[in-house]
Amino acid sequence: MTAVVPSLTLVRRIKAAPAAVFDAWTRPEILATWWGPHHTRVLEAEIDPREGGRFRVVLVEDTGARHEISGTYAEVAPPERLVFSWAWTNAPERVSRVTVVLRQIAEGTEVTLTHDRFADEGTATRHRRGWTESLDRLTTRFGAA
Template identity: 30%
Template sequence: MPDAAIPSETARDLVLTRLIDASPEALYRCWTIPDLLVQWFAPKPWSTPRATLDVRPGGACTVVMADETGTEYPNRGQYLDVIPNRKLVFTDAYVGDWAPSEKPFFTCILTFVPENGRTRYTALARHWTEEDKQAHEKMGFHEGWGLCTTQLEEVARRL
């Protein structure tokens, strides 16, 4: 089985980890199948009207979130590393075909590690600057990603 270890944390990282009552395969599917991702990705009452995912190293992804009024916020990025059922790494530094984004903000490293019939799910948000990390924290990283992780678990448990 490929190594899915999280790299050492830096001063620019925000980390959420949780033991989830679902398999690594179910969690991975929830992150890589658009019809599943749109069910949990945005913290309610926000929604995720659509997602386009080309899950492979170098593949582009676009996830559109919408607020309560329907205003949409597209999030474009690119996958850097994909180890099925174990690890996903993506960034907003590129927006597909290695085209640079206007303002890179972070790289996300997700791991799905089996643990006693459950999964140790870890999301590490590695920011380009400490200022970006602080801004993400003030936006409610832990609260928002925590709510989304609860929603993710609900969807994954149904699979």
Template identity: 35%
Template structure:
């Protein structure tokens, strides 16, 4: 099974970066690759709680995703399942682990997603998440993501 790891430094305290992952209003602002919009985000941020979101492409195609939280340790760590619901999307469930480390007032985020059936599936997610994290950086600085 293929695995994806992305490490990113954000110019924001880890409490703010953590909250951007667990507050549905914030998550809707940055979730999705460039040009996508997030909507219908629900979050029950507790072990066993469900999360669900829709991202809409510039062409209007909806892509639904969901999962179950397995671990939450504010503001240090989040672990959750991730699966696409949308017809034609990757339907294998993967496991996402995110660590948030203090870096002198900034946050080093280490994002790992495991369980991709193929390297191609992993590579597609690498592109999508990298663009999401660009939007997250803008969100943390009060800029409207594009």
């Protein structure tokens, strides 16, 4: 029997063109305005959005706790798709994958985020909460479609 590897998929409809939403994922100054759960803010963001390029984001919680995420882009297809690895600096051996698909709809863009290859269900649950709040912040930035 093959073990099921936990994953999550979230969908949002945003009132902005796919190119603007793609920029929100790939331009550090825009990403810093929405990335992370509600109780965090982006302290640093470095993004090289090309296949083989790397990203690094440092979040700081309201409590002062710092968290660093980094990864490498496997696919960059503006303004439709991003695929990148994801690892926390405190657990570099636990690499997961994020796929972001942007689809134009009449009202703007439908964003489908899939985060997979989690080590366990608890990790998937924590990431679901974080991505839900991040996508809520992204939707607030542009408006819901």
